[in-house]
Amino acid sequence: MHITDHSIGILKAILDHSPIGMLLVNKSGCIIFSNLKSERIFGYRNKELLGLSIDRLVPNKLHKPHESMREEFSNSSTSHAMDYGRVLPARKKDNSEIQVQIGLNPFKYKSEKYTLVSIIDMRNQVLKIASYHDALTGLPNRNLFKELSNNLLHLASRNQLCIAVLFIDLDGFKYINDTFSHSTGDKILCKVSEIFSRSIRKNDVVSRIGGDEFVIFLYGIKNKKALKKLANTMLQQIISLNYIDNHKINISASIGAHFSTQPGKQLIDDLLKDADKLMYDAKNTGKAKVIINND
Numbered sequence: 001m002h003i004t005d006h007s008i009g010i011l012k013a014i015l016d017h018s019p020i021g022m023l024l025v026n027k028s029g030c031i032i033f034s035n036l037k038s039e040r041i042f043g044y045r046n047k048e049l050l051g052l053s054i055d056r057l058v059p060n061k062l063h064k065p066h067e068s069m070r071e072e073f074s075n076s077s078t079s080h081a082m083d084y085g086r087v088l089p090a091r092k093k094d095n096s097e098i099q100v101q102i103g104l105n106p107f108k109y110k111s112e113k114y115t116l117v118s119i120i121d122m123r124n125q126v127l128k129i130a131s132y133h134d135a136l137t138g139l140p141n142r143n144l145f146k147e148l149s150n151n152l153l154h155l156a157s158r159n160q161l162c163i164a165v166l167f168i169d170l171d172g173f174k175y176i177n178d179t180f181s182h183s184t185g186d187k188i189l190c191k192v193s194e195i196f197s198r199s200i201r202k203n204d205v206v207s208r209i210g211g212d213e214f215v216i217f218l219y220g221i222k223n224k225k226a227l228k229k230l231a232n233t234m235l236q237q238i239i240s241l242n243y244i245d246n247h248k249i250n251i252s253a254s255i256g257a258h259f260s261t262q263p264g265k266q267l268i269d270d271l272l273k274d275a276d277k278l279m280y281d282a283k284n285t286g287k288a289k290v291i292i293n294n295d
Helices: 007-016 036-042 062-075 124-134 141-158 173-179 181-200 224-239 268-284
Strands: 021-026 031-034 083-090 095-107 112-121 165-172 206-212 213-219 253-258 290-292
Touching: 007 036, 021 036, 021 165, 021 181, 036 083, 062 083, 062 095, 095 173, 124 206, 124 213, 141 206, 141 268, 165 224, 165 268, 173 181, 173 224, 181 206, 181 224, 213 268, 224 253, 224 290
Parallel strands: 253 290
Antiparallel strands: 021 031, 021 112, 083 095, 095 112, 165 213, 165 253, 206 213
């Protein structure tokens, strides 16, 4: 197919009129293309963005974990797209912080690896984002988790579906945080968040509610056998995180899970309390295990 200058001009015009910011990043993390929207979002001119490290657009507090995860993402032979959903802080040219929704799409062109970074400006919703999302992982926080879970609880009751609530606390996280660094701890939290996000379905909800504690709402889970299988799969993936920042680590999780066949008769706060208690039962009886309610 013959590509004319006119065709290239039309393509550039389409990209520049896109309501979504777009950056093309090479394997080294350098920006090699930006559209007009991305330039407006971050406050740079085109010639300033070209050649700039993508790490420059990340706040200082998240710079080290981002750099490490970007390199790992770029070097992985199995890198997969990260669809929109993660709302994360970003840094503008003037060093002010904004909230953006990020999508990542890796691809190869003539044997070279690239990543297309898609950015949605969330500044008009900054107060909502700040109150509803965890800044480090981009996951919903407790407030949003309860709001979404309440809606799913009513829906499950109406559709006569089973649900489950999992309460997860990492084993050995404090020791790792104290022994190595908070940067290493942050990377573990991000990797664990990715494990949970990959493992659940679109109608489920995962949240980081503080420190090294996570909760998951499973909508329409078939039975306890399916619940136990999913929880143990996630647990084994956490245990398999053997090295972070070239440090040998020993990390696991204690998981309490409340399975319910009658979601209409229970409140989300009560389900969280029950799952929390079951999590402590797991922690007090050896850790690195899953305990599910008997009733």
